[in-house]
Amino acid sequence: MSDSSVALAASLEEAPAAGSVAVRPPRRRLPTEEAPWVRRLLITLAVGFLALFLLLPLVTVFMEAFRKGAGAFIHAFADPAAIDAIILTLVVAAIAVPANLVFGVAAAWAVAKFDFRGKAFLVTLIDLPFSVSPVVAGLVYVLLYASHGIFGGLLQANGIQIIFALPGIIMATVFVTFPFIARELIPLMEELGNTDEEAALTLGASGLRMFWTVTLPNVKWALLYGVLLCNARAMGEFGAVSVVSGHIRGYTNTMPLHIEILYNEYQFVAAFAVASLLAALALVTLGIKSWLEHRYAGDLAAGHRH
Amino acid sequence: MELDIRNLTKTFGSTAALHGVDLKVASGELLALLGPSGSGKTTLLRCVAGLEIPSGGQILFGGEDASLKSVQERQIGFVFQHYALFKHLTIADNISYGLRVRPRRTRPTAAAIRDKVEELLALIQLPGYGGRYPSQLSGGQRQRVALARALAVEPRVLLLDEPFGALDAKVRKELRLWLREFHDRTGHTTLFVTHDQEEALDLADRVVVMSEGRIEQEGTPEDVYDRPATPFVFDFIGESVRLDIHVDKGRPFVGQQEVSIPRLPPLLFDGPAKLYVRPEHVAFRRDGEGLWATVVSLHRSGSSRRIGFRADGTDTVIEALTPADREPPRIGDRAALEIQAAGLFAA
Numbered sequence: 001m002s003d004s005s006v007a008l009a010a011s012l013e014e015a016p017a018a019g020s021v022a023v024r025p026p027r028r029r030l031p032t033e034e035a036p037w038v039r040r041l042l043i044t045l046a047v048g049f050l051a052l053f054l055l056l057p058l059v060t061v062f063m064e065a066f067r068k069g070a071g072a073f074i075h076a077f078a079d080p081a082a083i084d085a086i087i088l089t090l091v092v093a094a095i096a097v098p099a100n101l102v103f104g105v106a107a108a109w110a111v112a113k114f115d116f117r118g119k120a121f122l123v124t125l126i127d128l129p130f131s132v133s134p135v136v137a138g139l140v141y142v143l144l145y146a147s148h149g150i151f152g153g154l155l156q157a158n159g160i161q162i163i164f165a166l167p168g169i170i171m172a173t174v175f176v177t178f179p180f181i182a183r184e185l186i187p188l189m190e191e192l193g194n195t196d197e198e199a200a201l202t203l204g205a206s207g208l209r210m211f212w213t214v215t216l217p218n219v220k221w222a223l224l225y226g227v228l229l230c231n232a233r234a235m236g237e238f239g240a241v242s243v244v245s246g247h248i249r250g251y252t253n254t255m256p257l258h259i260e261i262l263y264n265e266y267q268f269v270a271a272f273a274v275a276s277l278l279a280a281l282a283l284v285t286l287g288i289k290s291w292l293e294h295r296y297a298g299d300l301a302a303g304h305r306h
Numbered sequence: 307m308e309l310d311i312r313n314l315t316k317t318f319g320s321t322a323a324l325h326g327v328d329l330k331v332a333s334g335e336l337l338a339l340l341g342p343s344g345s346g347k348t349t350l351l352r353c354v355a356g357l358e359i360p361s362g363g364q365i366l367f368g369g370e371d372a373s374l375k376s377v378q379e380r381q382i383g384f385v386f387q388h389y390a391l392f393k394h395l396t397i398a399d400n401i402s403y404g405l406r407v408r409p410r411r412t413r414p415t416a417a418a419i420r421d422k423v424e425e426l427l428a429l430i431q432l433p434g435y436g437g438r439y440p441s442q443l444s445g446g447q448r449q450r451v452a453l454a455r456a457l458a459v460e461p462r463v464l465l466l467d468e469p470f471g472a473l474d475a476k477v478r479k480e481l482r483l484w485l486r487e488f489h490d491r492t493g494h495t496t497l498f499v500t501h502d503q504e505e506a507l508d509l510a511d512r513v514v515v516m517s518e519g520r521i522e523q524e525g526t527p528e529d530v531y532d533r534p535a536t537p538f539v540f541d542f543i544g545e546s547v548r549l550d551i552h553v554d555k556g557r558p559f560v561g562q563q564e565v566s567i568p569r570l571p572p573l574l575f576d577g578p579a580k581l582y583v584r585p586e587h588v589a590f591r592r593d594g595e596g597l598w599a600t601v602v603s604l605h606r607s608g609s610s611r612r613i614g615f616r617a618d619g620t621d622t623v624i625e626a627l628t629p630a631d632r633e634p635p636r637i638g639d640r641a642a643l644e645i646q647a648a649g650l651f652a653a
Contacts, residue, residue, distance in 0.1 A: 198357055199390040203404030203459055204378045213407070217394040 061279050064272035076273035084250040085258035085274070091166070092241075092254060093234040096173040100230050103174075104181025105223070109215075111182075112189030113197075126182050129175055137175045138243025141168060164246030169254065172240035177230045184226030188219055225292050232285040236278060307368045307462040307495050308333045309354065314363035316349050316519075323349040325519045326363065331463075334493045336486075338510035340500055342542065346519040347499045348467055354497065355465050356380045367462055383456030383494075387468040389448045391440040397451055398423045398436030404459035426454040429488075446477040450484075457494070466498035470505060482509055503543050507531060515539050537651050540582035549581040549622050550653070558650060561619015565597050567648045578653040585612065587647040588626035592635075596642030599624065601635045615643060 029035075034042070066073055076082060110116075111123055129137065144150050145162040155162060162168045196218060200210040216223075238256040245252040247261065255278055262271035309331040316324040324346045331337050339347040352358040354365055356377035364373050372380055391400050399406075402419045414422065427433050430450040440448055449469060456464060469485070470478040486509050489496055500506050506513045507527040514524040515538075522542075523535040534540040541548075552559045556573045558581065559565070565581075573579075590596075590613070602623060603614030611630045614623040624643065628634070635641060 195386050195388065195390040196392060198377075199384065199386060199392075199455075200403070200407075201377045202355060202357070202382060202384040203407065203455065204381075205403075205407040206378070209407050213403075214392055217392070 058279060061272055062276050064268060065276040067272075068269050072269045073273045073276075076267075076270035079270065081250050081253065082258060082270070082274055085253045085255045086277070088166075088169075088253065089235050089255040092169055092173050093231055095170050096177060096234045097227060097231050099170075099174050100177055100181050101223075101227060103178065104185060104226065104230075107182045108185035108189050111186050112192075113194060123186070126179050126186075129178050134172075134176050134237065134239030134241075135243055138172050138240040141172055141175075141240075141244050145171075163244050164248065164252060166252070168244035169241050169252060172244045173234050173237050176237050176240050177233045180230035180233060181223070181226035184222045184229070185219055188222045189215075192218055221292060221295065225289060228285050228289050228292070232282055235281055309463055309495060309497070310364075310366035310369070311350070311354070312364040312366070314350065314353060314365065315361045316346075316353060316358060317361045323519050324353070324360070327519075327521055329514060329521065329524070331495060331497060333495055336489050336496045336498075336509065336511045338498055338500055338506035338513045339516060340503060340506040340513055340543075341516035341522075342501060344518070345516040347501075347516045349519075350516070351465050351467055351497060351499050354463070355382050355384050357384075381459065381462050383453075383459065383461030383464045385449070385452045385456050385464070385466040385469050387471045389440070389445075389452040389472070391448055391452060391455070393440050395439075396436060397427070397432070397438050397440065397443070400440065400451060401426055401436075401455045401458050403455060422458060426458055429457075429492075430454045444477075445473045446481050449473065449481060453485075453488075457492070461494070464494040464496040466496065468499055468501070470500075470502075478505075485509065507543075515542065517542070532647075534582070534649055537580060537582065537649070540649050544584055545625075546582045546584050546649075547622060547624055549583065549617075549620060549624065551579050551581045551650075553577060553579050553650075553652075560597055560617050563597055563618060565645060567645050567650070569647065570650060573650065575652050580651050580653050582649040582651075583624060583645055584647070585625040585627040587645060588615075588624060589644040589646060590615065590626055590635075590641040591644070592639070592641055594642050596644045599641055599643050601637050601639045601641065604634055604637065606630055615641065617643065 065076075107122070107126060111119060111126075142149065142163055145155060145168065146152055147156055147163075149163070160167075162171070196214050197210055200214045201207075205213065236256060237254075238260070241254055242257055242260075245254065245257055247253060247257055249261070253261065255274055259271050259274050259278070262268075262274065309329075311327060311329040311331075314324055314327045315322065327346070327350060329350075339350060341347045349358060353360045356372075356375060356379075360373065364371055366372065367380065392403065395403065398420075401423050405414055405419050405422065408414075423436060424433070427436055430453060432447060432450060432454075435443070435447070435451075440451070443451065449472075453466075453469075470481055473481060482505060498510075507530075510527060512524060513527055513530050515522045515530055517538045523530055523539045525533075530539060531544055534543060537548075540546050549560060551565075553573050553576050555576065557564055558567065558570075558573065558579065560581070567581075590599075597617050599615035599617040601613060602616045603612075605612045605614075609630055611628050611632070611634055613626045613628060613634065615626065616623055626643070
């Protein structure tokens with residue numbers, strides 16, 4: 001676009017020199033091109049909106065975290081409760097993400113490769129965590145697994161604690177993050193179809209061998225992308241975890257819950273210090289994601305980047 | 307390896323894709339399954355491969371029942387329309403895939419695999435391409451790689467599903483000739499599916515014409531082109547016009563005129579019938595005996611000219627094909643048509 005307008009301008013400058021009529025034709029706009037003021041307005045709106053609602057809060061998090069200097073920032077992590085919260089968050093993510101990796105691949109495989117009764121229902125169900133409030137999910141788990149819940153008696157009799165303990169937090173996280181991997185894989189696997197897999201089978205590969213050598217390499221970038229998004233959400237989940245955790249300091253507090261407690265206790269620097277760590281994790285995820293997208297797009301378009 | 311398909315049926319839900327197909331393929335034969343889409347030809351091929359489970363019937367490989375064998379056990383080579391090369395693997399790794407996935411006991415050594423790949427690359431005239439990726443090859447080259455990959459496992463039967471379907475017309479023709487020569491040299495029992503009659507007639511030793519899950523006719527390309535056995539084959543292969551005629555006391559009439567058709571078997575019925583005539587089997591004269599008709603259209607196409615006639619007492623236009631350099635009649639001229647060959651079926 002800019003190249004062609006430069007060329008146009010150059011030819012217009014030459015025209016009077018050649019001695020022809022010096023009337024400049026009006027600059028003509030493509031039918032799909034907006035008027036300059038419309039363009040400026042739209043760009044201003046978009047950038048302003050992003051700055052106000054996304055960039056400013058992000059900057060504020062880091063500013064607040066360092067308001068009283070690096071010493072206070074570091075001091076926030078000297079609190080054993082903060083360390084426990086970080087460890088718990090990592091443990092939850094380390095269990096929930098692989099679980100969803102397995103469930104997500106299985107669900108995507110089932111939806112993309114087979115026709116069965118209730119397939120549309122399954123696809124809708126996969127999206128459920130996107131549409132339902134995480135608090136509702138947490139409450140349902142409490143209703144089912146708390147000591148007064150439907151399975152509570154059975155669990156208690158066997159000495160299993162789910163609500164207000166690690167299993168409940170993991171289950172709530174798995175629920176909320178389920179769609180990320182499945183949603184990433186389903187469209188790609190549907191587009192790829194079965195032919196590569198059939199080719200592998202006709203060449204004598206076993207089902208498992210086919211999966212490792214053909215199916216997985218075909219979807220690896222989408223899978224990695226889904227895992228990253230799933231991980232980011234697993235670490236940041238608040239609502240569902242808040243309901244099932246019970247906020248037991250040093251025991252069932254994840255990072256987001258710990259931040260809330262600190263904030264409610266007016267320990268703003270400490271709250272923002274932990275928050276900045278979460279935000280930094282999100283930024284790293286975003287960075288890897290953009291890099292992957294760049295690489296993955298090339299993979300799809302040219303197919304020969306390795 | 308000869309192939310024997312016995313009374314094979316396949317239904318998808320409530321729709322039948324194959325209604326009891328019987329077919330024998332001789333060892334080393336190159337056989338085309340020809341039909342429009344939905345005729346069951348691909349389903350038949352996939353049943354032979356073991357990629358589809360038949361609803362009934364048997365498939366014998368060299369006299370041995372393979373119906374219950376898995377796709378891996380059947381040792382077939384399958385070539386897909388869109389090549390299905392593994393795009394994350396090099397050409398060499400694609401070709402050797404079938405050897406590398408074998409259990410350790412039967413897997414050739416790395417050196418033997420390398421030699422086999424080189425040998426196959428030479429065979430498909432792509433030596434030195436082993437290190438490239440599929441996306442760096444043209445469509446025709448990819449299809450040759452797909453063929454090499456299928457052959458690497460030394461299949462008992464080679465199955466090709468619309469192997470030229472994704473290629474442009476010129477490459478298609480070249481690759482077709484190449485495949486014919488390739489088959490003559492290697493001699494694999496080969497079944498290929500196509501909806502392109504030219505491809506089937508050009509390439510195959512024997513053509514099996516399918517329609518709606520049934521075999522309409524099987525025979526040499528000459529058989530199916532020159533002696534179509536059913537109205538469907540007449541319609542589907544080559545060009546023909548259909549005339550509604552009438553049989554009276556074993557003699558065919560177009561309107562009020564009796565037509566003589568050489569080499570027609572005795573007609574054992576009376577009543578309405580359908581006559582299929584190819585343009586190249588219609589000759590015309592300005593006088594003499596024949597089916598009298600009026601010239602209604604003239605159309606030059608390349609080296610030949612098509613002349614449309616309407617026979618007296620009918621509405622159907624019968625086309626004749628003549629060389630373009632022959633003096634054409636004028637529209638409205640009268641001529642006597644001689645039908646040199648035709649198919650006649652009860653309506």
